[in-house]
Amino acid sequence: MHIVCCIKQVPDTTQVKIDPETNTLIRSGVESICNPYDVVAVEAAVKLVEKYSGKITVITMGPPQADSALRECLSIGATDAVLLSDRAFAGADTLATSHTLASAVKKLSETEPVDLIICGKQAIDGDTAQTGPGVATRLGYNQFTYVSEILKVDAAKNTITVRREIEGGCQVIEGSLPALLSVELELGAPRYATLPELVRSLRQEVKVWGAKELGVPAETLGLKGSPTSVKQIFAPAPRKGGAPFDAAANKEQAVQGFLDTIFKNDSAILAEVLKSENKG
Ligand SMILES: Cc1cc2nc3c(=O)[nH]c(=O)nc-3n(C[C@H](O)[C@H](O)[C@H](O)COP(=O)(O)OP(=O)(O)OC[C@H]3O[C@@H](n4cnc5c(N)ncnc54)[C@H](O)[C@@H]3O)c2cc1C
Incomplete structure (x- = not known):
């Protein structure tokens, strides 16, 4: 071969x-x-x-x-x-x-x-x-x-x-x-x-x-x-990042802050998660 x-x-x-x-x-x-x-x-x-x-x-x-x-x-x-x-x-x-x-x-x-x-x-x-x-x-x-x-x-x-x-x-x-x-x-x-x-x-x-x-x-x-050519190459702009959640200082507050942030635009998802957690 x-x-x-x-x-x-x-x-x-x-x-x-x-x-x-x-x-x-x-x-x-x-x-x-x-x-x-x-x-x-x-x-x-x-x-x-x-x-x-x-x-x-x-x-x-x-x-x-x-x-x-x-x-x-x-x-x-x-x-x-x-x-x-x-x-x-x-x-x-x-x-x-x-x-x-x-x-x-x-x-x-x-x-x-x-x-x-x-x-x-x-x-x-x-x-x-x-x-x-x-x-x-x-x-x-x-x-x-x-x-x-x-x-x-x-x-x-x-x-x-x-x-x-x-x-x-x-x-x-x-x-x-x-x-x-x-x-x-x-x-x-x-x-x-x-x-x-x-x-x-x-x-x-x-x-x-x-x-x-x-x-x-x-x-x-x-x-x-070559019918194609690379016109531009660039690295995406670095993302700014959000507010930190300091679990070392206050665990409950950090978890609550995190949940509030990720679900603030979609309370339906949060309700779904809590519902399945309660079932489990
Ligand atoms: C950042 C960047 C972006 C590019 N974008 C484009 C594009 O959008 N369109 C375009 O047509 N070209 C593009 N090119 C040009 C491209 O590098 C060359 O055409 C290259 O020869 C093959 O494409 P690839 O690197 O994508 O390889 P891929 O197709 O990803 O490679 C797949 C496999 O093919 C084999 N292979 C690839 N190149 C060679 C080689 N020179 N010799 C032997 N085996 C090889 C290897 O086994 C490799 O693992 C780009 C080049 C760079 C550096």
Whole structure:
């Protein structure tokens, strides 16, 4: 089985700052990490290969420094890594990103057909959760989103069975390969790299492909291929907060004050709560 994991290098969100002039993320001096959902995707791929055998190619579209995110994935068990890096890819929205990633998967399939693509559910910076479904659509693969467990791969039937999270419950579904999964963190924590794997990850060649290698029309890539752009990014204004209730000074008064505040606009709710409390 040939599995491709799409991974994205993202700024560590706890440190994200926004340039008020340009409305873009300030990336300089901010530590970059591999998107946490994507490390979970790689771990899932490694477990599948341990069970069913095969290989894992990790790909990312990003600047040259995204090389370190790929090496992190190699250190926890990915077999090969490809960095899609070219000025022509810059400024991509999710449509252009999915075109570029899908083109890379097509190119990889020329030497070894790709059976499964695993993406994170979302990237913690862009947060759109559109890229995975976009890649599946461009390739005509089945897509399984919000996957929280991979239950079975049936090589004879060429199918995969997964559990996916839906509103108010979960769903177990089976579909044929090739397919793309976008995965939830619940799928499983990534393992720690062993020393030999760390050494291998640092020594291994990471292939770098640009627009020329992908051989796709320039109008589908980067800014040219992006019908959308981010006009403004801002943090919501901090909320002022209400009056404090000092339980240490007077517990009853604090509880009464709290209840009066939350129910002051809806005495019906308070009556309902008191009624059910009296019943209990
Ligand atoms: C704050 C912010 C807001 C943005 N808002 C929008 C927007 O509203 N609309 C829009 O079209 N673009 C938006 N973008 C641009 C967006 O970051 C890029 O299009 C990006 O390449 C993919 O979108 P995403 O980050 O939302 O990823 P998501 O779609 O959330 O990522 C899902 C998964 O796709 C894979 N993936 C995503 N990007 C890559 C990559 N470069 N290489 C390999 N795998 C990848 C990963 O597996 C990831 O877990 C925004 C960017 C930022 C920083």
